[in-house]
Amino acid sequence: MIAVIDYDAGNIKSVEKALQLLGEEVVVTGERETLLSADKVILPGVGAFGDAMAAIRRQGLDQVIRRITDRGVPFLGICLGLQLLFERSDEAPGVEGLGILKGEILKIPETPGMKIPHMGWNSLRLENDGRLFPGVPDNPYVYFVHSYYLKAADERIVKASTEYCTHIHASVEKDNVFACQFHPEKSSDVGLQILKNFVKL
Numbered sequence: 001m002i003a004v005i006d007y008d009a010g011n012i013k014s015v016e017k018a019l020q021l022l023g024e025e026v027v028v029t030g031e032r033e034t035l036l037s038a039d040k041v042i043l044p045g046v047g048a049f050g051d052a053m054a055a056i057r058r059q060g061l062d063q064v065i066r067r068i069t070d071r072g073v074p075f076l077g078i079c080l081g082l083q084l085l086f087e088r089s090d091e092a093p094g095v096e097g098l099g100i101l102k103g104e105i106l107k108i109p110e111t112p113g114m115k116i117p118h119m120g121w122n123s124l125r126l127e128n129d130g131r132l133f134p135g136v137p138d139n140p141y142v143y144f145v146h147s148y149y150l151k152a153a154d155e156r157i158v159k160a161s162t163e164y165c166t167h168i169h170a171s172v173e174k175d176n177v178f179a180c181q182f183h184p185e186k187s188s189d190v191g192l193q194i195l196k197n198f199v200k201l
Helices: 012-021 032-037 049-058 061-070 080-084 188-199
Strands: 002-005 026-029 040-043 075-078 103-107 118-123 141-146 148-152 158-163 167-174 177-180
Touching: 002 012, 002 032, 012 026, 012 188, 026 032, 032 061, 040 061, 040 080, 040 188, 049 061, 049 080, 061 075, 075 080, 080 148, 080 177, 118 158, 141 188, 148 167
Parallel strands: 002 026, 002 040, 040 075, 075 177
Antiparallel strands: 103 148, 118 141, 158 167, 167 177
8 A cells, every 4th residue: 555645735636536547545644653554655735845844853754764664665755755764955944854855955946047936847867776766768858847946965765866957867776765856746658757766665
């Protein structure tokens, strides 16, 4: 059973639908025991870093997430879910992220002729043999919606990157923890393959 963490951060339905399309049993929940008993866990989300961390702490989900990741259960952060796994964000100065992975979330720099938020399809450069990417073609196009981007402290955990106003770490992997800044659930066949690879871990 795959658990999708519900902390009122939006975009949960599309993740649930994509997993159902793959024939998976999915539960959307903020319930501690259900999350701890899941085979795999996904932290999706769109919205603001500070509000999301406040909601996660209010529900005691920060401790649950740490327990899940410490136990080696495959865990996937998507979009805001990726950002929350890191230490801090320009979007909410002074607010601590989960700190499960080392790095920071920075504001995409304003660049003439480029719109922020970055919304749309961008190609990925795959690197460092990511376990989410078998069966995915080189330079695949995936769908992004974000105004902030990841700069990971250790580039060895970066499995895909993209360029939009700056160099963006678009997907990371460390042990059982995976994360994508883009939305696999909205990225057509490529995204479904990425989710299928996560499901098969």
